[in-house]
Amino acid sequence: MGIFARFFEKVASLRGEPTQEEVAEIQATLIAADIGPTLTQEIINLVKRERGDLALAVKSELMKCFVSNSRELIRREPLTTFMVVGVNGTGKTTSVAKIAERFHRSGERVLLTAADTFRAAAIEQLSTWADRIGVAIHSSTTGSDPASVAFDGAKRAMSEGFTVHIIDTAGRLHTMSNLMSELGKVKRVAEKVSSVDEVLLVLDGTVGQNAIVQAREFMGAVPITGLVLTKMDGSAKGGALLAIERELSIPIKLIGTGEKVSDLEIFEPALFLDRMLAS
Ligand SMILES: Nc1nc2c(ncn2[C@@H]2O[C@H](COP(=O)(O)OP(=O)(O)OP(=O)(O)O)[C@@H](O)[C@H]2O)c(=O)[nH]1
Numbered sequence: 001m002g003i004f005a006r007f008f009e010k011v012a013s014l015r016g017e018p019t020q021e022e023v024a025e026i027q028a029t030l031i032a033a034d035i036g037p038t039l040t041q042e043i044i045n046l047v048k049r050e051r052g053d054l055a056l057a058v059k060s061e062l063m064k065c066f067v068s069n070s071r072e073l074i075r076r077e078p079l080t081t082f083m084v085v086g087v088n089g090t091g092k093t094t095s096v097a098k099i100a101e102r103f104h105r106s107g108e109r110v111l112l113t114a115a116d117t118f119r120a121a122a123i124e125q126l127s128t129w130a131d132r133i134g135v136a137i138h139s140s141t142t143g144s145d146p147a148s149v150a151f152d153g154a155k156r157a158m159s160e161g162f163t164v165h166i167i168d169t170a171g172r173l174h175t176m177s178n179l180m181s182e183l184g185k186v187k188r189v190a191e192k193v194s195s196v197d198e199v200l201l202v203l204d205g206t207v208g209q210n211a212i213v214q215a216r217e218f219m220g221a222v223p224i225t226g227l228v229l230t231k232m233d234g235s236a237k238g239g240a241l242l243a244i245e246r247e248l249s250i251p252i253k254l255i256g257t258g259e260k261v262s263d264l265e266i267f268e269p270a271l272f273l274d275r276m277l278a279s
């Protein structure tokens with residue numbers, strides 16, 4: 001049984017005002033759903049207060065977590081530039097490939113730029129994806145300056161008539177301030193050629209509330225326009241998604257649901273809530 005099903009079952013068994021013990025039980029259920037302490041408290045208040053249809057009330061309370069209805073990636077003529085950032089291993093490069101494939105399929109001319117010049121195998125990894133999808137790649141050598149790679153990629157995107165440019169960056173710990181400020185530099189330098197229209201922060205959906213801490217640090221380094229939550233396949237921690245968008249006020253645009261290039265969904269809040277509350 002899903003966590004919310006358990007929650008509703010518990011709530012349905014209440015007779016009148018819940019006792020302290022019952023409140024604690026409900027609280028534990030909600031904490032297990034990983035929706036975070038603030039939201040948990042709000043739902044507890046709702047349970048104590050609501051006399052009508054509680055399921056409906058809970059759904060509309062949860063719906064308030066979502067800051068925006070527009071989840072589509074920005075498109076701008078003649079060239080749209082995306083920069084993809086996040087801590088190590090969250091799924092940035094895979095997400096770059098997934099996004100590239102989506103645009104490629106819809107007829108865009110896509111260029112990938114390998115601005116992860118830090119990890120030895122990173123360029124090869126992106127290049128393998130580019131070959132597989134059938135899109136172009138710009139890269140330099142491991143160890144070269146990521147900002148100048150991004151700049152050259154942007155110049156090439158402009159001069160060769162690409163319509164979508166996606167810059168992959170190296171994973172970095174949100175606690176390392178020199179690496180965080182490097183992101184700002186990559187963006188500034190790329191923008192000498194063409195504006196970076198979206199900075200997508202890739203978060204591992206399985207780390208739950210921790211993702212919020214990471215995100216805050218990235219937000220201090222570059223203006224994040226959208227979130228990509230990965231590894232949402234087989235994750236029981238779907239509830240984290242609610243807390244993440246609510247706390248950060250940045251739309252979750254995409255959901256990664258597996259390792260394949262097609263495992264990407266545009267996030268749909270209402271559908272997500274229906275599934276979460278039903279399961
Ligand atoms: N199950 C699952 N695995 C994923 C998803 N996205 C990425 N992965 C896996 O996560 C691992 C890391 O993915 P990468 O795309 O290399 O992550 P990265 O953020 O680019 O890593 P670094 O560049 O080293 O920081 C790989 O094994 C991916 O296949 C997803 O949505 N679901």
Ligand SMILES: [Mg+2]
Nearest residue numbers: 092093116122
């Ligand atoms: Mg990578």
